[in-house]
Amino acid sequence: MKDLETNKRSAWQDSEMLECVSVVPEMPDTASFSFRAPSGALFDYQPGQFLTLEIPAPVQSGGVVHRTYTISSSPSRPRSITITAKAQADSIGTRWMLDSLRPGMRVKALGPAGLFTNANSSAGKFLLISAGSGITPMMSMTTCMWDEGQDLDVVFINCAKRPSEIIFRQRLEHMASRMPGLDLKFVIEEPDLYRPWSGYQGLFNQLMLGLMAPDYLEREVYCCGPEPFMQAVRDALAGLGFDMEKYHQESFGAPVESAADQPDLDDVVLDDDSSAEISFALSGVTAKCSETDTVLAAARASGLNIPSGCTFGVCGTCKVKKTAGEVHMVHNGGISEDDIEAGYILACCSHPIGKLAVEV
Structure with a gap:
């Protein structure tokens, strides 16, 4: 009977406000906010897409701000939807969410939208590379593949300032311990005080890439993070002869909604004939x-x-x-x-x- 009731549920439309059901701290100034549709509607989206939230803000900021957040939950779990947000020093919307958004409160949301997804990829092997909160779409994609029972062949690389700032680390390690094919690689800039680190340390580079994913030429690459980080990843791949047609990126600063909004990647392409x-x-x-x-x-x-x-x-x-x-x-x-x-x-x-x- 419950399955029949679920099948009759309509898909959530952004004309309906979202109700916050949980706020889970992930690390300092970062939390996961989960929402449900008060009507009981289900969420239909592709892993890697984003939501735009309409957030109350101080009067001096205009009273309302719109902020875009990548969905960190998976469409394979359609009863709720989750975004994971990190507040920067000058944050307004995210800071309000961390300080004031609590279960039971409702917010207006637009979406889901965005082109950054592996939902339609025919690739069997993936290389997911992220930095900081750019890990959120990678978490959505990986969870979706996990839930669908796919034979995973994923090298999952995340770069962070310190080990304590790796978002979703415990959840990812739990998933990797339960199913082969999810290969986690974390890169940190510096260890936490009094906690030795035996993994990769420094800035992500070509040498690390070759060690982490020796078969990178065979993989479909998805990258998300600050633009300088993504530029370094593109340079590393291009310098190693990677087919950049198999490279996809999404800046967590400016997700794109349509193909027309995709930025031109003005990268240097070396030419034997030049x-x-x-x-x-x-x-x-x-x-x-x-x-x-x-x-x-x-x-x-x-x-x-x-x-x-x-x-x-x-x-x-x-x-x-x-x-x-x-x-x-x-x-x-x-x-x-x-x-x-x-x-x-x-x-x-x-x-x-x-x-x-x-x-x-």
Whole structure:
């Protein structure tokens, strides 16, 4: 009888307000807010989509603000819908939710909407890469595949400031302990005080990618996080020859609703047929090469010696100063932002764009 009653329920429409049923703290300034439809309607959406909430705000902010949040729950559990929100220092809407939204209160919501979903993918192997609260759509996708009984082949990478700031860590570890095929990889910038960390540490880079998912070329990639993070992921993948047609991204700062809203990814694409010219100023040598050649390779081909070690952009041994021109550099932590601003490059992972001059 209950199944028959469930089948008769209509799908929730955003003309009906949502009623908060629970607020679960996830970490400082972050909580999961679950809602139900007062009418008993069910939620129909695709994993990875988002809701836009109409939130009361201080009068000086206009009285009402609209904020967009990725749904962290799965459509396979349609009786409720959950968003997970993190308040930044200047948050207005999310701060109000953390301070004031409680079970029983109702809010206006628009959606669900968005194109960032693996619901229609025919891929059998996924690589989900996220940073911070960009983990929310990945949680929705993974839970949905889990609930549907799919044979999972998912490498799930999340990057966070500290281990204590990894959202959904315990829930994901529980899922991974119950079913093979969910391979969790966490990357942190620094460990928590007095709590040793034996996993990956630093900024996500090509070397980590190769260790975490050696078969990345065979996987469909979904990425979500701040734009600089997603840029680093795109650079790492493109530099390793990944087919970027299999790459999908969603910024948690600006989810898109339609294909027309998709931002153009103005990434550098190196071309074997595009020529470049490098002037090694101290040696008086000028070398012609392709954009796909590195400065280090061009120097060696010209009989010049630039000291080098790892050749992967890690050790920093091949740091040289660029005096003119531009390069495309995808390093793995071997050079600081201060050095880059001062004009230094790593020869092993820098590709010349047009004419270039370096102090070699």
